[in-house]
Amino acid sequence: MSPDRRFMQVDVFTEHALLGNPLAVVLDAHDLSDQQMQSFASWTNLSETTFLLPPTVPGADYRVRIFTPGGELPFAGHPTLGSCHAWLAAGGHPASGQTVVQQCAAGLIRIRREGDDLAFEAPALRTSDPTPAERQAAATALGLAPDAVLAAQWLDNGPRWLALRLADAAAVLAIEPDHQAVRALGKIGVVGPWAPGSHEAQFEVRAFAAPVGVPEDPVTGSLNASLAHWLMQTGVAPERYLASQGTRLGRQGRVRIWREGGAIWVGGRVAACISGTVRLAGTPRPE
Numbered sequence: 001m002s003p004d005r006r007f008m009q010v011d012v013f014t015e016h017a018l019l020g021n022p023l024a025v026v027l028d029a030h031d032l033s034d035q036q037m038q039s040f041a042s043w044t045n046l047s048e049t050t051f052l053l054p055p056t057v058p059g060a061d062y063r064v065r066i067f068t069p070g071g072e073l074p075f076a077g078h079p080t081l082g083s084c085h086a087w088l089a090a091g092g093h094p095a096s097g098q099t100v101v102q103q104c105a106a107g108l109i110r111i112r113r114e115g116d117d118l119a120f121e122a123p124a125l126r127t128s129d130p131t132p133a134e135r136q137a138a139a140t141a142l143g144l145a146p147d148a149v150l151a152a153q154w155l156d157n158g159p160r161w162l163a164l165r166l167a168d169a170a171a172v173l174a175i176e177p178d179h180q181a182v183r184a185l186g187k188i189g190v191v192g193p194w195a196p197g198s199h200e201a202q203f204e205v206r207a208f209a210a211p212v213g214v215p216e217d218p219v220t221g222s223l224n225a226s227l228a229h230w231l232m233q234t235g236v237a238p239e240r241y242l243a244s245q246g247t248r249l250g251r252q253g254r255v256r257i258w259r260e261g262g263a264i265w266v267g268g269r270v271a272a273c274i275s276g277t278v279r280l281a282g283t284p285r286p287e
Contacts, residue, residue: 005029007278008086012078013219013245013253013268015116020253020271021219021246023082024049027090029065031282034072040280041067047214048079052087060103061094062087070213075106075158077221077266081118084111085270106158117256119267122225126156138162138188141181142208144171151234155226159187161207163227165236166192169204173248183210189223191231191243201244201254203227203237218246219253225266228257232264 006027014020024044029037029051041049046069053063064083066073073079084100094100100111102120110121130138135152139145142164151165162185166172172192182188188208194201205227207220217223224243231237239259246253256267 003279003281004277005280006090007274007276008089008272009274010082010085011271011273012082012085013221013255014251014271015269017271017273019246019251020268021078021217021251022046022273023079025083025086026051026278026280027086029053032280036280037065037067038072040278042069045069047209047217048073048076050079050083052083055103057103057108059095060101060108061092063103066104068209068212068214070211072105073159073212075104075109075123075222077120077223077225078219080104080109080111080120080221081268081270084118084120085272089272089275114256114265114267117267117269119256119265120221120225122229122264122266123157125226125229127230128154128156130154130162134162134185137181137185138164140178141185142175142177142188142190144175153230155189155223155230157222157226157229159222161187161189161223161226163189163191163223163230165231166190168192169194169199172204172206175206177208177216179208179210179215182208187211189220189227191227193236194244199244200242202241203231203243204247205243205245205255206248207245216249218249218251219255219268220245221255221266221268224255224257225264228259228264228266232259
């Protein structure tokens, strides 16, 4: 196979290029090795890089592998929407009409068009309570007083986050993290509400992911999906809301959340930035 492979770079959770969260997508990746994928993801130095392959299970339209500079993820939100956008732009046609089915290490993820948005159905969530020591360590890592954390929960829908709820969006935006301390503890997600009428969004979110080589992720679909489950279950969030993320990074991400039946959907827009080819030689097949 030619070493020239179709490639796109897109910005997710924004309608404007150079905002949101960038994603690199290699569309013809079936003969790349794990090491080649990881090396390319480390080279792009984006929060995630994805590689599209033929599906291996019935019902899937394509398969995706998701890499950060520090390793592979079973699932992530902005790579799900960005990869789907790239697959459709490259001529992909879903087998079941308007719903695209993505295969990833976390299972099959449904994605659908919602006007100008793409939206994914959030995977099942597993939760557990942090220990008092973990809660204290997370507050310390973010420079927060212990009583600034109103609630804390481990959230796991593929990626695992220690989620902290603060009193308001201003407290979220004021955080100055110690990334080395975050690296020792695990990924930390933080959420706080905007005062009614003060902002187009209802919540502000930040995601600190030093353990996977990303000090702060600009906009995080998987975390927003987990937070939505948690906030709705505890009566903190309505069944439809808008979250803003990436504000401190100048990325102005917008994540649309809603509950439909028993499912949480996470949506946003995708802006194409780069389209062309990337030169990556495949792994020779044995004779």
